[in-house]
Amino acid sequence: xxxxxxxxxxxxxxxxxxxxxxxxxxxxxxxxxxxxxxxxxxxxxxxxxxxxxxxxxxxxxxxxxxxxxxxxxxxxxxxxxxxxxxxxxxxxxxxxxxxxxxxxxxxxxxxxxxxxxxxxxxxxxxxxxxxxxxxxxxxxxxxxxxxxxxxxxxxxxxxxxxxxxxxxxxxxxx
Amino acid sequence: xxxxxxxxxxxxxxxxxxxxxxxxxxxxxxxxxxxxxxxxxxxxxxxxxxxxxxxxxxxxxxxxxxxxxxxxxxxxxxxxxxxxxxxxxxxxxxxxxxxxxxxxxxxxxxxxxxxxxxxxxxxxxxxxxxxxxxxxxxxxxxxxxxxxxxxxxxxxxxxxxxxxxxxxxxxxxxxxxxxxxxxxxxxxxxxxxxxxxxxxxxxxxxxxxxxxxxxxxxxxxxxxxxxxxxxxxxxxxxxxxxxxxxxxxxxxxxxxxxxxxxxxxxxxxxxxxxxxxxxxxxxxxxxxxxxxxxxxxx
Numbered sequence: 001x002x003x004x005x006x007x008x009x010x011x012x013x014x015x016x017x018x019x020x021x022x023x024x025x026x027x028x029x030x031x032x033x034x035x036x037x038x039x040x041x042x043x044x045x046x047x048x049x050x051x052x053x054x055x056x057x058x059x060x061x062x063x064x065x066x067x068x069x070x071x072x073x074x075x076x077x078x079x080x081x082x083x084x085x086x087x088x089x090x091x092x093x094x095x096x097x098x099x100x101x102x103x104x105x106x107x108x109x110x111x112x113x114x115x116x117x118x119x120x121x122x123x124x125x126x127x128x129x130x131x132x133x134x135x136x137x138x139x140x141x142x143x144x145x146x147x148x149x150x151x152x153x154x155x156x157x158x159x160x161x162x163x164x165x166x167x168x169x170x171x172x173x174x
Numbered sequence: 175x176x177x178x179x180x181x182x183x184x185x186x187x188x189x190x191x192x193x194x195x196x197x198x199x200x201x202x203x204x205x206x207x208x209x210x211x212x213x214x215x216x217x218x219x220x221x222x223x224x225x226x227x228x229x230x231x232x233x234x235x236x237x238x239x240x241x242x243x244x245x246x247x248x249x250x251x252x253x254x255x256x257x258x259x260x261x262x263x264x265x266x267x268x269x270x271x272x273x274x275x276x277x278x279x280x281x282x283x284x285x286x287x288x289x290x291x292x293x294x295x296x297x298x299x300x301x302x303x304x305x306x307x308x309x310x311x312x313x314x315x316x317x318x319x320x321x322x323x324x325x326x327x328x329x330x331x332x333x334x335x336x337x338x339x340x341x342x343x344x345x346x347x348x349x350x351x352x353x354x355x356x357x358x359x360x361x362x363x364x365x366x367x368x369x370x371x372x373x374x375x376x377x378x379x380x381x382x383x384x385x386x387x388x389x390x391x392x393x394x395x396x397x398x399x400x401x402x403x404x405x406x407x408x409x410x411x412x413x414x415x416x417x418x419x420x421x422x423x424x425x426x427x428x429x430x431x432x433x434x435x436x437x438x439x440x441x442x443x444x445x446x447x448x449x450x451x452x453x454x455x456x457x458x459x460x461x462x463x464x465x466x467x468x469x470x471x472x
Contacts, residue, residue, distance in 0.1 A: 026227070029227060030227055030230060030231050031231075033224075033227060033228055033231035033303060034231045034234070034235075034303070035231070035232060035235050035302070035303040035304065036304075041304070064192070065189075065192045065193065065195075065196045066196075068196075069196045069199070069200070072200070073203075073220060074220060074223075074224060077217055077220040077221050077224060078224055078228070078305075079305050079307045080305055080307075080310070080312050080314075080341065080348050081307055081309075081310070082204055082207050082208055083203045083204065083206075083207035083213050083216070083217065084199075084200040084201065084202075084203030084204040084207065085200070085204060087196070087199075087200045087203065088196075088197055088200035088201065088204070091193060091196035091197060091200060092193065092197070094193075095189055095190070095192075095193040098189050099189060130204060131309050134208055136309045136355075137355070137376065139309060
């Protein structure tokens with residue numbers, strides 16, 4: 001069975017600049033650190049993992065494990081959790097993104113979302129497994145809501161993160 | 175379209191190898207952090223790098239608060255002023271009584287040859303953000319080692335205990351709330367003086383009294399205050415009120431749910447007490463029979 005291919009993009013997009021990758025990761029980290037109200041914090045997706053996944057799928061040569069792993073360490077310190085649990089989760093996420101990047105990009109946006117949700121769920125599960133190994137109890141089902149919401153935000157993330165690449169060549173033509 | 179990249183491009187190790195390396199490193203970090211706590215220094219360094227981001231993330235909220243403070247009406251200010259004057263009158267009376275009591279207490283303690291209980295200073299701090307991990311109840315406040323905050327200091331608000339400082343960075347400190355599952359606090363029932371251990375429930379606004387026999391004298395509405403015997407919290411700080419009791423004869427202990435008195439989940443300003451535990455150190459186990467029984471005591 002053949003996958004439904006996305007219509008090949010007619011746009012020629014410029015290569016992405018390293019500064020933009022760094023900036024996007026910093027902004028994602030910033031959004032994660034926002035003082036979210038305690039009542040909705042479980043539903044807030046992990047923006048860092050979404051951004052990491054985006055760059056792994058779209059720029060697998062530029063963005064890799066080391067960055068993802070270091071970001072995980074940053075998240076662990078910011079969250080005050082055990083050192084290394086987010087690092088482990090992000091490294092596995094980066095691996096999945098890099099291995100699957102050719103496959104995911106051939107699908108339409110809606111089917112990409114169906115790929116992204118399980119990947120984010122897997123990240124959450126790794127963190128959960130580490131927590132349980134140290135002795136935390138099973139959280140409510142609401143714990144996984146963030147991954148689904150994060151998956152649904154995938155199209156928006158793709159739109160925002162390709163924006164500077166689409167804007168640049170056009171301005172050169174004009 | 176399937177093509178592998180030409181071999182003359184440099185790649186470094188294969189993805190799977192890198193994944194294994196990263197995973198092994200993470201697991202090594204996890205184990206060393208969970209069991210040996212070697213990584214305090216590394217944590218401090220990363221926290222230092224994160225500090226500007228954390229303050230930046232806090233900025234919109236702080237700005238909104240400032241704006242809403244700026245845009246109050248004259249009517250609100252007047253009514254608040256009237257209320258505060260009223261409150262001040264009330265407090266002045268209480269304070270006079272308190273001063274007299276304090277004096278009397280000091281004299282009585284002097285007579286009994288007991289130590290002073292509160293040589294305490296207070297540092298006001300602001301909550302920068304609460305951590306987004308649903309497993310833990312912790313907040314981060316904007317005072318750290320630079321302001322002489324140390325791990326173990328109790329944190330309160332005007333109504334009661336909020337938690338204690340558990341990790342300190344140069345400009346920030348992490349406070350574990352009393353609702354955290356790992357957090358225990360030694361309390362005393364103000365009605366009859368019964369001591370108990372109050373544990374966090376992991377959920378917002380819920381605490382649980384642990385190991386209380388079924389027939390113990392606890393009633394709904396009982397006030398619980400710190401007993402001071404844990405050496406972390408000074409005695410007499412209000413903590414919680416008993417909200418519900420479930421006595422199931424099939425179980426060993428009663429299930430007593432309490433509500434914290436302090437606004438544990440909804441505050442921006444908190445107070446950090448610097449309290450020296452002046453209790454003498456625990457006596458050594460000297461009883462020869464006891465030491466023989468337990469084998470070689472540590």
